[in-house]
Amino acid sequence: MQIRLIATDLDGTLVPAGGSTPERVLLTLEEAMRRGILVVPATGRTLTSIPPEISGLSGIRYIISSNGAAITDRKERRRIHETLIPAPAAAEILRRLSVYGVYSCAYIHDTVYNWSELPSFLSNYYKNLEHFHKNGKKDLPSYIEENGLDVEKLFVAVGDPDTRNMIRQEFGDLPGLHLTSSSSYNLEFNRCDADKGKALRWLCDYLEIPMNQVLAMGDNENDHTMLQTAGITIAPENASDETKLLVSQVVAACREGGTADFIRKWILDV
The missing domain is CATH 3.40.50.1000 (HAD superfamily/HAD-like)
Structure with missing residues (x-):
């Protein structure tokens, strides 16, 4: 062929x-x-x-x-x-995700930006947490918004399947977004196109x-x-x-x- x-x-x-x-x-x-x-x-x-x-x-x-x-x-x-998620939309998603007790981070200009505090459940799924210690911010949504940082992808680590399903239900049909996954314990947000x-x-x-x-x-x-x-x-x-x-x-x-x-x-x- x-x-x-x-x-x-x-x-x-x-x-x-x-x-x-x-x-x-x-x-x-x-x-x-x-x-x-x-x-x-x-x-x-x-x-x-x-x-x-x-x-x-x-x-x-x-x-x-x-x-x-x-x-x-x-x-x-x-x-x-x-094809990027506008900064205000990315910040709003991160704030809405925070009530679920999940962990989220943002991919911006080929770099990962994280929250400065990590939840304990991450170690259950990831042996190496180096990825989650990069560019830690106390208030990640505000940092993105204040600096006008459009986002390539939002990555979400989820500790249990019920929470994962609830997030899919809430965000799955949100205009302008594409929601997908690369494993049974994560979710990933991109712009719809x-x-x-x-x-x-x-x-x-x-x-x-x-x-x-x-x-x-x-x-x-x-x-x-x-x-x-x-x-x-x-x-x-x-x-x-x-x-x-x-x-x-x-x-x-x-x-x-x-x-x-x-x-x-x-x-x-x-």
């Missing part, structure tokens, strides 16, 4: 939980790029928090970050597309690459729009059941490097 661009989620697709990307996967991506195929990370992370084994691949030029809110051209060292699928389509139009020549790989809800957009789609065995229903093929789990096996067999013919 003729594939000119591979758009790939990171966590759970290339990067296993608590580990690093298997060497075989990295070598396969490098071989694809040597053959002229663009490899585009499409992640919920900020640009600056992409794992070094991925960001260190010299052939990667374009990166979709914060669930599609930003697209960066690394060669030109500039953001070529962005910012998701991985829209970002991928924008980039492919920019590069004049038809969608039937795009392979997309993902494992969870925030990948669904991308998997519904690309011509060929795969998900690892560890993906959510809903995600598996959307793809052309389910491959071996992330930790086993199933994405590499698929690319080598069907794209690189090796």
